Amino acid sequence: MPEINPYARLDRFIRAYAEKPGGLVRVLQKAQEIFGYLSPEVQTYVARQMKLPASTVAGVATFYSQFAAVPQGKNVINVCLGTACYVKGSGEIFAAFKKLLGVDADETTPDGLFTLRATRCLGACSIAPVVTVNEAVFAHATPETAAAIVARYRKEGEERKDAAEYAGLGRAAATPPPPA
Amino acid sequence: MLQSTRDLAELRQRLLPRLSFRTPAAAGPPAAVLVCTSMGCLAAKSEAVIAALKEEVAALGLDVTVHETGCLGLCKFGPAALVYPGQVLYLGLDPDAVRKIAREHLRDGRLVAEHLFRDPETGAAIAQLPNIPFFRRQLRAVLAQVGVIDPGSLEDYIAAGGYAAFATVLGWQPEAVVAAVSRAGLRGRGGAGFPTGRKWAAAAAQPAKRKYIVCNADEGDPGAFMDRSIIEGTPHAVLEGMLIAGYAVGAQEGIVYVRAEYPLAVKRLETAIRQARRAGLLGKNLLGSDFSFDVEICHGAGAFVCGEETALLASVMGRRGESRPRPPYPVEEGLWGEPTVLNNVETLANVPLIIRKGPEWFAGIGTEKSKGTKIFSLAGSINITGLIEVPMGVSLREIVFGLGYGPPAGRELKAVQTGGPSGGFLPARHLDTPVDYESLKELGTIMGSGGMIVLDEASCMVDVARFYTAFGQDESCGRCTPCRVGTKRMVELLDRITGGTATVADLELLEKLAEDVKDASLCGLGQTVPNPVLSSLRFFRDEYLAHVKERRCPAGRCRKLLH
Numbered sequence: 001m002p003e004i005n006p007y008a009r010l011d012r013f014i015r016a017y018a019e020k021p022g023g024l025v026r027v028l029q030k031a032q033e034i035f036g037y038l039s040p041e042v043q044t045y046v047a048r049q050m051k052l053p054a055s056t057v058a059g060v061a062t063f064y065s066q067f068a069a070v071p072q073g074k075n076v077i078n079v080c081l082g083t084a085c086y087v088k089g090s091g092e093i094f095a096a097f098k099k100l101l102g103v104d105a106d107e108t109t110p111d112g113l114f115t116l117r118a119t120r121c122l123g124a125c126s127i128a129p130v131v132t133v134n135e136a137v138f139a140h141a142t143p144e145t146a147a148a149i150v151a152r153y154r155k156e157g158e159e160r161k162d163a164a165e166y167a168g169l170g171r172a173a174a175t176p177p178p179p180a
Numbered sequence: 181m182l183q184s185t186r187d188l189a190e191l192r193q194r195l196l197p198r199l200s201f202r203t204p205a206a207a208g209p210p211a212a213v214l215v216c217t218s219m220g221c222l223a224a225k226s227e228a229v230i231a232a233l234k235e236e237v238a239a240l241g242l243d244v245t246v247h248e249t250g251c252l253g254l255c256k257f258g259p260a261a262l263v264y265p266g267q268v269l270y271l272g273l274d275p276d277a278v279r280k281i282a283r284e285h286l287r288d289g290r291l292v293a294e295h296l297f298r299d300p301e302t303g304a305a306i307a308q309l310p311n312i313p314f315f316r317r318q319l320r321a322v323l324a325q326v327g328v329i330d331p332g333s334l335e336d337y338i339a340a341g342g343y344a345a346f347a348t349v350l351g352w353q354p355e356a357v358v359a360a361v362s363r364a365g366l367r368g369r370g371g372a373g374f375p376t377g378r379k380w381a382a383a384a385a386q387p388a389k390r391k392y393i394v395c396n397a398d399e400g401d402p403g404a405f406m407d408r409s410i411i412e413g414t415p416h417a418v419l420e421g422m423l424i425a426g427y428a429v430g431a432q433e434g435i436v437y438v439r440a441e442y443p444l445a446v447k448r449l450e451t452a453i454r455q456a457r458r459a460g461l462l463g464k465n466l467l468g469s470d471f472s473f474d475v476e477i478c479h480g481a482g483a484f485v486c487g488e489e490t491a492l493l494a495s496v497m498g499r500r501g502e503s504r505p506r507p508p509y510p511v512e513e514g515l516w517g518e519p520t521v522l523n524n525v526e527t528l529a530n531v532p533l534i535i536r537k538g539p540e541w542f543a544g545i546g547t548e549k550s551k552g553t554k555i556f557s558l559a560g561s562i563n564i565t566g567l568i569e570v571p572m573g574v575s576l577r578e579i580v581f582g583l584g585y586g587p588p589a590g591r592e593l594k595a596v597q598t599g600g601p602s603g604g605f606l607p608a609r610h611l612d613t614p615v616d617y618e619s620l621k622e623l624g625t626i627m628g629s630g631g632m633i634v635l636d637e638a639s640c641m642v643d644v645a646r647f648y649t650a651f652g653q654d655e656s657c658g659r660c661t662p663c664r665v666g667t668k669r670m671v672e673l674l675d676r677i678t679g680g681t682a683t684v685a686d687l688e689l690l691e692k693l694a695e696d697v698k699d700a701s702l703c704g705l706g707q708t709v710p711n712p713v714l715s716s717l718r719f720f721r722d723e724y725l726a727h728v729k730e731r732r733c734p735a736g737r738c739r740k741l742l743h
Contacts, residue, residue, distance in 0.1 A: 004607035021500035021516065025481050029440075029638030061658075063500040064442055064481035083597065083633045084559035086647055120484065120651070122441055123405030124219040125559035126255030126566050126629075135443075
């Protein structure tokens with residue numbers, strides 16, 4: 001299947017939302033879904049297409065914690081720092097991740113594998129402290145959980161790299177030769 | 181498509197058998213299992229439990245259906261499942277456990293003892309949900325259908341009497357609906373407790389043609405998950421509340437502003453909206469009347485301040501979620517300058533009950549000024565964490581010890597924090613305080629949306645106050661100086677106190693600054709962010725003094741003060 005130009009995908013969405021006032025947050029959410037983060041180029045593009053001042057777009061993009069202006073890691077680790085998690089020691093878990101990954105809050109590891117973020121209450125206080133990695137939820141976490149998570153996703157990252165290389169080879173072999 | 185209120189009533193009659201065996205009195209062989217798929221249980225792999233259960237039921241050739249259901253409240257012991265008839269509650273499930281339950285209970289009719297609820301005090305197994313003290317001591321009104329119906333099924337909701345309240349009000353004058361809500365004494369469950377009827381009356385009085393109903397499902401309070409649980413457990417009740425509100429004030433459009441961090445709640449709402457549209461319960465000329473109403477979802481993008489009504493509206497309009505001075509109030513000038521009613525999820529979910537059971541029924545529950553029930557999320561240092569619904573006015577002691585069985589063995593209760601960053605601490609000696617809007621306010625805290633965090637002696641009050649203040653600083657929209665700069669300075673002072681470098685003058689400055697931020701901030705966020713500091717100073721000043729004068733943290737929590 002041919003890859004659709006990401007900007008074309010975004011355009012389609014912007015057109016659908018052009019009728020509705022106030023769609024900027026929604027468009028930026030879509031843009032982040034498509035591009036992974038909101039680069040200055042993407043923000044400028046959105047501003048132009050929606051006929052909004054670039055400052056308005058940047059203002060909204062920087063206001064909400066959901067939006068990131070830099071590339072995010074393959075695995076986004078979210079440590080809940082809501083009250084129930086905090087009083088049960090999620091502060092220490094967050095510190096453990098910082099140390100393990102060598103990054104600060106909202107930073108990504110140099111290999112692009114992990115981004116560390118703090119989240120404000122996932123509303124799952126009864127299983128506190130909670131850590132999520134992408135969609136996966138880890139209940140009753142401890143600093144040891146942090147170590148296990150990092151080890152597991154590093155290993156998966158390695159395996160996926162192998163698999164990707166393997167799949168790449170397979171695809172190359174299956175591609176028909178260009179017509180003479 | 182339902183064309184009239186009669187169609188709805190007839191449909192309900194046809195659907196009644198779905199729920200007949202799910203009543204407490206029903207008896208007979210097992211017919212259905214409802215498995216909780218709320219966030220706590222999902223994290224404990226309830227999806228694998230459902231898959232294994234379905235497989236085993238099929239393999240054994242049993243005539244038992246398997247459904248999803250919303251949060252039963254005992255999240256700590258998840259995944260949970262209920263077997264009907266009989267309402268037998270099983271906890272701590274995994275695929276092996278449900279295979280066993282399928283063989284022994286569903287096929288052979290024998291209870292599986294090791295997965296039944298055990299009373300934390302006596303150790304006795306209690307099989308039936310209504311007999312478990314945790315449930316017996318509650319008054320589940322808004323949550324009555326949770327654990328009984330499948331939240332993904334419109335048919336279940338209609339069979340349980342859903343949308344009947346909406347059908348009823350279509351036969352009334354809109355003023356009569358507002359009057360009923362006023363007579364019931366319903367107050368906003370989002371925290372401030374403003375009378376809902378008065379808000380609706382103000383919006384109804386506006387001559388504008390376009391009006392909006394906005395459901396606030398932002399729930400940014402750390403330590404609160406009531407709204408998430410209501411939406412996940414009974415999404416149609418929220419839509420029905422919005423329909424009734426729309427009819428009462430003359431609005432045709434509804435928006436649910438929901439947190440992006442709640443993917444399951446969003447999914448359940450989307451499903452409910454789709455089902456309601458298809459059934460003719462949302463859209464044009466509903467049930468043959470000339471009333472039209474539709475609902476859309478607006479995804480929050482992560483900002484605590486968006487729980488504040490004017491900031492929320494700015495966010496819905498695609499702008500930065502900055503608050504603005506009131507008046508004009510949203511009921512006068514809200515979305516796109518039109519009159520807008522903003523109600524919280526729990527407020528709206530109460531509305532169908534008020535209509536169905538009558539305002540007098542509602543007003544008969546609770547205290548003189550705080551009517552009805554309130555849902556709390558109980559968390560922190562407590563044996564049973566989870567979701568509860570109790571009549572207004574019960575004591576904190578009943579909630580913490582009667583329902584939650586207090587802190588774990590060997591721990592001593594120190595304080596209960598209510599209302600999140602806008603609230604405060606109640607020390608153990610005030611445990612007999614009735615939980616209602618006024619009593620809590622008198623003690624320097626608030627009901628808030630209903631988060632309740634139990635703290636034991638291992639928690640340092642200064643540290644927790646710092647936690648909330650840092651939260652407030654981080655979430656300040658930055659528009660007004662007292663909030664933007666004031667909270668930053670407060671965090672610095674608190675850092676000095678927990679770091680052991682503060683003087684008594686710093687402590688005095690902190691208190692003064694907290695008062696100033698409270699007085700001078702523009703919106704509810706800044707006005708309430710100092711509350712945890714002020715409240716802990718009121719009840720736990722000793723602890724501050726120990727930090728400042730003796731360079732000692734009585735709870736042993738502040739690392740820099742450990743020698």
